[in-house]
Amino acid sequence: MFNKILIIGCGLIGSSILRAVIDKKISKKIYILEKSKKNISKIKKINSNLNFLNKVDKNVSGINFVILCTPMSEYEKIILKLNNFLSPHTLLTDVGSTKKNLLKLKNKKLNKKLNWIMSHPISGSEVSGPEYGNKNLFKKKWCIIIEDKNKKALLKISKFWKKIGSKIVFMQSDEHDKIFSMTSHLPHLIAYNLIKTAQDFQKKNKKNIIKFSAGGLRDFSRTAASNEIMWRDVFFSNKSNMIKVIEMFTKNLNGLKKNIKFSEDKKLIKILKNSKKVRKQIIELKQDVSKPDFGRKNI
Amino acid sequence: MFNKILIIGCGLIGSSILRAVIDKKISKKIYILEKSKKNISKIKKINSNLNFLNKVDKNVSGINFVILCTPMSEYEKIILKLNNFLSPHTLLTDVGSTKKNLLKLKNKKLNKKLNWIMSHPISGSEVSGPEYGNKNLFKKKWCIIIEDKNKKALLKISKFWKKIGSKIVFMQSDEHDKIFSMTSHLPHLIAYNLIKTAQDFQKKNKKNIIKFSAGGLRDFSRTAASNEIMWRDVFFSNKSNMIKVIEMFTKNLNGLKKNIKFSEDKKLIKILKNSKKVRKQIIELKQDVSKPDFGRKNI
Numbered sequence: 001m002f003n004k005i006l007i008i009g010c011g012l013i014g015s016s017i018l019r020a021v022i023d024k025k026i027s028k029k030i031y032i033l034e035k036s037k038k039n040i041s042k043i044k045k046i047n048s049n050l051n052f053l054n055k056v057d058k059n060v061s062g063i064n065f066v067i068l069c070t071p072m073s074e075y076e077k078i079i080l081k082l083n084n085f086l087s088p089h090t091l092l093t094d095v096g097s098t099k100k101n102l103l104k105l106k107n108k109k110l111n112k113k114l115n116w117i118m119s120h121p122i123s124g125s126e127v128s129g130p131e132y133g134n135k136n137l138f139k140k141k142w143c144i145i146i147e148d149k150n151k152k153a154l155l156k157i158s159k160f161w162k163k164i165g166s167k168i169v170f171m172q173s174d175e176h177d178k179i180f181s182m183t184s185h186l187p188h189l190i191a192y193n194l195i196k197t198a199q200d201f202q203k204k205n206k207k208n209i210i211k212f213s214a215g216g217l218r219d220f221s222r223t224a225a226s227n228e229i230m231w232r233d234v235f236f237s238n239k240s241n242m243i244k245v246i247e248m249f250t251k252n253l254n255g256l257k258k259n260i261k262f263s264e265d266k267k268l269i270k271i272l273k274n275s276k277k278v279r280k281q282i283i284e285l286k287q288d289v290s291k292p293d294f295g296r297k298n299i
Numbered sequence: 300m301f302n303k304i305l306i307i308g309c310g311l312i313g314s315s316i317l318r319a320v321i322d323k324k325i326s327k328k329i330y331i332l333e334k335s336k337k338n339i340s341k342i343k344k345i346n347s348n349l350n351f352l353n354k355v356d357k358n359v360s361g362i363n364f365v366i367l368c369t370p371m372s373e374y375e376k377i378i379l380k381l382n383n384f385l386s387p388h389t390l391l392t393d394v395g396s397t398k399k400n401l402l403k404l405k406n407k408k409l410n411k412k413l414n415w416i417m418s419h420p421i422s423g424s425e426v427s428g429p430e431y432g433n434k435n436l437f438k439k440k441w442c443i444i445i446e447d448k449n450k451k452a453l454l455k456i457s458k459f460w461k462k463i464g465s466k467i468v469f470m471q472s473d474e475h476d477k478i479f480s481m482t483s484h485l486p487h488l489i490a491y492n493l494i495k496t497a498q499d500f501q502k503k504n505k506k507n508i509i510k511f512s513a514g515g516l517r518d519f520s521r522t523a524a525s526n527e528i529m530w531r532d533v534f535f536s537n538k539s540n541m542i543k544v545i546e547m548f549t550k551n552l553n554g555l556k557k558n559i560k561f562s563e564d565k566k567l568i569k570i571l572k573n574s575k576k577v578r579k580q581i582i583e584l585k586q587d588v589s590k591p592d593f594g595r596k597n598i
Contacts, residue, residue: 122511122513122514123513124514125591125592126578126591126592127591132591141513142510142511142513175506178504179506179508179511180511180514182496182497182500182508182516183497183508183509183511183512183514183515183516184511184514184515184516185515186493186496186515187493187514187515187516187518187519188515189552189555190489190493190519190552191515191574192555192570192571192574193548193551193552193555194485194486194489194548195574195577196551196555196570196573196574197481197485197544197547197548197551198481198482198577199573199574199576199577200547200551201481201544201547205477207474207478209478209481209482210482210577210580210581210584210586211441211584211586212421212441212478212479212482212483212586213482213577213581213584213586213587214421214422214440214441214586214587215421215423215479215482215483215484215486216482216483216484216485216486216487216490216522217481217482217483217486217581218581218586218587219486219518219519219521219522220486220489220518221574221577221578221581221587222518222578222587222592222593223515223518224574224575224577224578225574225575225577225578225579228568228571228572228575229568231571232564232567232568232571235559235567236559236562236564239559239560239562242556242559243556243559243560245496245500246552246555246556246559248496248499248500249492249493249496249552250549250552250553252492252495252496252499253488253489253492253545253548253549254549256488256491256492256495256545257541257542257545260534260535260538260541260542260545261538261542263535263538265531265535268531268534269527269528269531271491271495272491272523272527272530272531273527274495274498275490275491275494275495275498275520275523275524276523276524276527277498278494278497278498278509278512278520278523278524279425279520279521279523279524280524281509282509282512282516282517282520285509285510285512287509287510287511287512287513287517288512288513288517288520288521288595289595289596292424292425292426292431293424293425293521294521294593294594294595295593295594295595295596296587296588296593296594296595297588297594
């Protein structure tokens, strides 16, 4: 599919793309730009035939396809360097979790001759680092591609993601950021907040409560173990949508508090019952495993 | 261990106890009191040697051990009936998720000659009904037993739970209700609230967002698919603790909102980073599987 691919930032997502690219024989040569020496030695174990770059320089001019997989807060710095060396024939994409901020970056900072089509594969995990990468991470998962007037480039990007197993949806950047503020960014923020509250509770009451976390807390702790740099970037980049969904959430929580305080039986039961429908839909849409308890075995 | 055991209410928890009792040969005869005909036919498939009772009557007088496994809102009605027929030699326990309310019920309504020692096995699932029961549901899980002056009965109850695999902790009822308001009840309420918010968002924006739930929402939807009667009972029974933890949670969420709004980088990073410690502890304490993503396979 390509002669030369360059992956910039090779953690969980970058190394999963790397593994999939090797598996599907998508590129003759694979280039990696990764700052962490510790990560580089882990990546070398994946495949001995990789080419490591130290920085963005003239070596990137012949690359056909570049994928940005660093935290979003590093994109600007990288884009400014790519401006000097990338060829107009190179296709550039990214895997960032918010898009309006990146569209702004593209419009303001990217050399007008270069082609950046934005992608967001909906896959990830609470673990970070190339050792956790998985060639099947994108298999049967949605990948959102942001609409662009360069239809040829859109088609090429779609082909790439499909090749490594993704299902494609096209969206505008503002629609993307709105939807994922609710399905991804708010759930992560809420999980972080619940764990913070449990930590405060533990400190205040001087009790070891974590040992009893199997009652529900443990599920949230997984989500709240996600990479803090990535999520800081997401929350800051999607500020206005975040504030809106936090306010919706808080309003509903106040409602539930009132239902509990005044023993409003019917109102409470209706809400608790209704949420089952979402689980059913999620399983039908193959967004989660159907087995109770995520198929988690006794520990 | 016993000649005759009676399980009252045979859904997920009752039928898991039933399966464990059969597996460990804990009782010569097993009696079941279950209202739902649909459930009865499912329970008959577990074992053909069970004795079904229609109601609490003179037949319960010879039972050695009774376990209440109905929703807590049915306990009072059952206790009033047991008062008329149960023998002072019978040991009574329950599996309710809150305890101060049950202690009150015991003090106010239980015949003084009868022995009720309270238990709370920390195990469950989002699914309901006897078909989902599992003899290993309690294995290596905590079972909280509420302190009582009847030490002989405490010992007997402990032996029972240990026999089916539980690890025992003794607590006072108020300590129990406080701890579990944070580790279990609040996480469930928050999951319900997040799903309710996602449903409102979907309605307001006329978008199918559920199909993109793999970004985080799906984990919450599992918890929020739990039985609504059970959880209504829990929330109402633990009202004052619930209100306190909701207020702690809301205060922290307002803090995070402020961190996001004003791009308070260091404060936000500190919170997001700190929560990793809890995940680490949970895994060390064997409260969850250590595999990323709960060991969930690609769907």
